[in-house]
Amino acid sequence: MQTTNCKKPANAAASIVVLLRCLSTIWAIAVVNPVHAQAPAPAPMYEGADRTQRLIDGTKREKTLTVYTSMGAKESAQIVSGFEKKYGIKVVIWRSGKQNVLQRVISEAHAGRNEVDLILAPSPEMEALHREKLLQETRSPFQKDLIPVALPAHREWAGMRANVYVQAYNTQKISRSELPRSYEELLDPRWKGKLGIEAKGQEWFYVLLQTMGEEKGLKFFRELVAKNGLSVRSGTSLLANMVVSGEVPFALTVYSYMAEQNRASGAPIDFITLTPTVAHTDGIGISRTAPHPYAATLFYDYLLSDGQKIIAKAHGLTTNRRDEAALARFNPTFIDPALLLDHLDKWTQMYNDTLLGNTSR
Numbered sequence: 001m002q003t004t005n006c007k008k009p010a011n012a013a014a015s016i017v018v019l020l021r022c023l024s025t026i027w028a029i030a031v032v033n034p035v036h037a038q039a040p041a042p043a044p045m046y047e048g049a050d051r052t053q054r055l056i057d058g059t060k061r062e063k064t065l066t067v068y069t070s071m072g073a074k075e076s077a078q079i080v081s082g083f084e085k086k087y088g089i090k091v092v093i094w095r096s097g098k099q100n101v102l103q104r105v106i107s108e109a110h111a112g113r114n115e116v117d118l119i120l121a122p123s124p125e126m127e128a129l130h131r132e133k134l135l136q137e138t139r140s141p142f143q144k145d146l147i148p149v150a151l152p153a154h155r156e157w158a159g160m161r162a163n164v165y166v167q168a169y170n171t172q173k174i175s176r177s178e179l180p181r182s183y184e185e186l187l188d189p190r191w192k193g194k195l196g197i198e199a200k201g202q203e204w205f206y207v208l209l210q211t212m213g214e215e216k217g218l219k220f221f222r223e224l225v226a227k228n229g230l231s232v233r234s235g236t237s238l239l240a241n242m243v244v245s246g247e248v249p250f251a252l253t254v255y256s257y258m259a260e261q262n263r264a265s266g267a268p269i270d271f272i273t274l275t276p277t278v279a280h281t282d283g284i285g286i287s288r289t290a291p292h293p294y295a296a297t298l299f300y301d302y303l304l305s306d307g308q309k310i311i312a313k314a315h316g317l318t319t320n321r322r323d324e325a326a327l328a329r330f331n332p333t334f335i336d337p338a339l340l341l342d343h344l345d346k347w348t349q350m351y352n353d354t355l356l357g358n359t360s361r
Contacts, residue, residue, distance in 0.1 A: 043293040044138040044286050044300070051141070055301070056087065058294025065091045065295035068105060069120040070098040071282065072237060075314060079307045083299055086306070091299070097235065098125050099200065105287070109134050114289040117296035120303070124203055124344070126157035126283035127337035135285040138297065142304035147327075149334045150281050150319035159281025160303050162317040164256045164330045165204050166271040168240060173249035183208075183274055186224060195224075196231040196248030198239050202344070202351040203335045204253050207278045211333065221354045232355055244269050256330070260315040279332035281319055 041047070043058060059065075069076055073095060080091045094116075096104070102125045108115055109132070119129065129135050135156035143151055143158060150159030169179065173194070180186050186195065198204075209217035224230065231248055233239040240258040242248035244267045259271040284303050286296045308318040317327050340347070 042136075043297045044136055046297075047139050047141075052298075052301070055294050055298040059087060059089055059292075059298050062292040062295045063089065065089060065292050065299055066115055066117045067091060067093045067120065067299070068101050068116045068118075069093060069095055070101050070122065070125075071095070071120055075311065075316070078310050078314065079303070082306060082310060083302050086302070087298065089295060097200075098122050101125065102128055105129060105134060106132055109289070114287070114291050116287050117290040117292045118284060118286055118299055120160075120282060120284050122163070122203075123157070123159055123281045123283045123335065124337040124340050126285050127152070127341055129285060130154060130156045131341065134288055136288045136290075138286055138300060140297075140301050140304060142301055145304070145321055146319050147321060147324060152338075157283040157285035158300075158304065159283050159319045160308060161282045161311050162279050162319055162327055162332070162334075163282060164273075164277060164279040164317060164327075164332050165201075165253050166256045166259060166273050166277070166330075167250065167252055168243045168254035168259045168269055168271040169250045170243050170246045170248075170268050171270050172268045173246050179272055180274065183212075183220065187220075187227060189227070191250065192228040194249040195228055196233055196239055196242060196251040197355065198236050198251075198253040199232050199234045199355075201253045202348045203280060203340060204278045205351045205354075206340055206343075206347045207333055207335055208276065211276045218350070218354065225354065230355060240269070257314065257316040264315065273330055276333045277330050278335065279330070280335040280337070 043055060046054060048054065067080075076093060076095060080093055083089070084091055094104075098121050101119065101121045105116055105119055106129075119126065119135075126135070130152075137155045138158070139155065140158075143155070146158060150162075178190070180188075180191075205221075211217075212220065230252075231242075233242060233248070236253065236255050236258060239248065239251050240254045240262060243251050243254065243259075244262055246268075254271065256271065259269055262269045284300055286293065286300060290296045304320075308320050308323075311318050312323055312326075317323065317330075319327075
């Protein structure tokens with residue numbers, strides 16, 4: 001162990017020499033063994049000028065990344081492929097419905113299994129993971145480019161794309177002259193047996209009834225179910241496919257990008273937007289116990305940059321300010337995931353009861 005020679009000096013001149021010698025020795029010890037030096041911030045929170053290179057170096061050491069997502073297979077594959085080619089890392093991806101993604105993350109955490117690095121799911125599910133304390137705050141230089149609704153104050157998730165609910169119809173079954181101008185016009189008998197809806201649309205239902213008024217909205221949907229019926233389908237992708245096939249001529253809850261992708265490929269589908277037009281963001285967040293934090297953070301940054309460009313090319317709507325005009329044409333009302341979660345059980349039960357025609361509650 002290094003020591004300093006700081007014996008009491010014989011005179012004033014000697015005192016200066018000894019003092020300089022002591023300071024020099026102490027400085028040398030501090031440089032060699034900086035016991036009080038501040039450790040670098042964790043990867044998701046690191047904001048230094050060398051952030052990207054630090055993440056790349058760490059990712060090379062980690063070699064892999066695990067992602068759980070509810071995003072469609074085609075979109076997921078395009079984004080993952082681009083990331084793997086750019087950084088030479090293998091991404092293990094697990095896809096399922098939004099509720100399955102949420103349940104898997106929570107159950108693995110309770111079992112002490114730290115497997116997932118990054119989660120991509122709708123904002124209500126991401127906010128639920130925040131409340132379960134399963135995500136960690138992330139600071140990214142790309143967050144400044146997001147519209148305000150896409151970044152909650154806690155920064156444990158960020159919205160990377162906007163999903164807007166539109167009303168899609170089969171152009172061979174329904175002409176434009178027949179299209180409704182309001183939800184109330186769907187009560188017309190000509191819509192009997194032609195309407196479809198997604199089974200897990202309680203978020204859409206919640207915003208709609210907040211706008212209509214709960215009592216008025218419930219009265220409308222109960223009357224709609226009783227008079228014209230609603231074909232309930234599990235998944236917005238399936239519902240969009242049913243519109244294309246003509247099995248569901250008019251669907252209330254299809255994402256705009258699904259209708260636009262099918263229309264661009266020549267399928268007989270188009271859409272309208274009844275007021276209010278409801279939207280939510282797809283959020284991304286890094287697991288609090290991510291086994292590969294550098295790779296997770298690098299992918300997070302990629303999703304908010306190159307990933308959003310891939311989404312936009314596939315007719316998707318991103319939360320980047322540069323794409324704000326494309327989103328604004330829908331004039332969407334965004335779901336507030338925190339407010340929704342406060343009463344989620346109520347709205348889920350109400351949605352299910354209404355779709356099933358159970359008005360006893």
